Amino acid sequence: MSLAAAIRTRDAAALPSRREEDWRWTDLRGLIRAVPEPSAPVDPREVGQGAFDHLAETSFVVANGYEPARIEVAAGQAAIVSLRFLSRGEGAHAARAEVRLGEGARLRLLETYEGRGGYLAAASLAIGLARGAVLERIVLAGDDPEAVSVSQAEVTLAPAAEFGQVVAASGARRQRIETRVVHPGGGAKLRLDGVYLLDGKRHADLTTVVEHRGVDGITMQMTKGVVRDQARGVFQGRIVVAEGADRTDARMEHHALILGDRAEVDAKPELEIYADDVACSHGNSIGALDQEALFYARQRGIPEPDARALLTEAFIGEVVDRIRFESAREIVRQWAAERLRRG
Known part of the structure; x- marks a missing residue:
């Protein structure tokens, strides 16, 4: 299905x-x-500039599923690319993109989901990294609150490759950002991070699956979320260490703040280990703001709404700070601050 x-x-x-x-x-x-009926065509030239376009050397736009994108970086080359998935109207559409990096290539992929209307949208990405390639994927998912949107990325790494990802999600009627990675070991490094900031009745689901299939592989994962009102956050993370994938180092963390009596967070971190000599761990916590820290801030004359915003910004800042591309990191930080302060 x-x-x-x-x-x-x-x-x-x-x-x-x-x-x-x-x-x-x-x-x-x-x-x-x-x-719904298929979405009507949209002219990409009429949608204006995206959040990351001014940072990119090349921009690809996939509007209502039309014109799939193919991004290739040749061996030894470097690029900064903006990939925009646009959704408009009340129809249904499926979008596709393919990203391939040659040996030793480097790519900063700045990916956005931009929506307006009660659409039904699916996006499928196939991402492949050759030996020694490095890719940093930064995803800003800004779907319409009435939309249903699912993004599914299949990532394949070669030995000595490095893939880093940060997903920043604001939710929708239903929003799911799914990432599945085939990890070969062989010194390849994987970082999967995420932030979800939800209010109203928004729903966001961050799901990841990593399969370690060879020795000497590294996976580091951190996801943090803040939910309020009647919003619902979902985190599902599964790391599978296959038989023979010895000396795997895999660590997963998920932490969430619930800032409303009717908000909800569901989390399911999993480790499946079939190899010896591994260093694997996972952690999960769901709670409220630290009342002592809030009291301390108010004693220093900071109004309660501002104090709450500062504390929540500090909470999710640990994830945002892991973005290596400084200019993109500041855009995500500003996105987070605006969402938290208006709440």
Whole structure:
């Protein structure tokens, strides 16, 4: 079952449902009774500039699923690329993109999801890194609050490659950012980070699956979320260390703040280890703001709304600070500050 298949066939029975373990908190079949008509074409030249366009050397726009993007960086070359997935209207569409890096290539991929309307959208990405390639993927997911949007990335690494990712999600009626990685070991390094900031009735699901298949692989993962009002955050992280993938170093953390009595966070961090001589761990915590820290800030004359915003910014700042591309890091930091302060 997949959203892309349901859109292609217009068959609601093909939508993922809570009967599938990985979709039990983001049930689409129970939400959508009929798949909408296909989305109308959109002229990318009429949508203006994206959040990262001024940082990029090249920009690709996939509007309402039309014109799939193919991004290639040749061996030994470096590039900064903006990839924009645009959704407009009330229709349904499936978008595709392919990203390939040659041996020793370097890419900063600045990816945005920009929506307006109650659309149904699926995005599929195939990302491949050759030996020694380095890719930093920064995702700013700004879907419409009435939309249903699913992004699924399949990442394949070669030995000695390095892939770093930060996803910043503001949610939607249903929003899911899924990343699946095949990790070969061989000194390859993987970093999967995420931030979700949700209010109103928004829902965001950050799901990751990593399969370690060889010796000497590294995975570091940190996700933090803040939810308020009637919003719902979902984190699902699974790391599988296959038999023979010895000396794997894999560490996963998820931490969330709930700032409302009706807000909800569901988390499922998992480790499956079938190898010896590994260093693997995971941590998970869900709670409220530290009242002592809030009291201390108010005693220093900081109004309570500002004090709450400062504390929550510091909480998620640990993830944002891990973005290596400084200019993009400041854009994500400003995005986070605006969302937190208006709450």
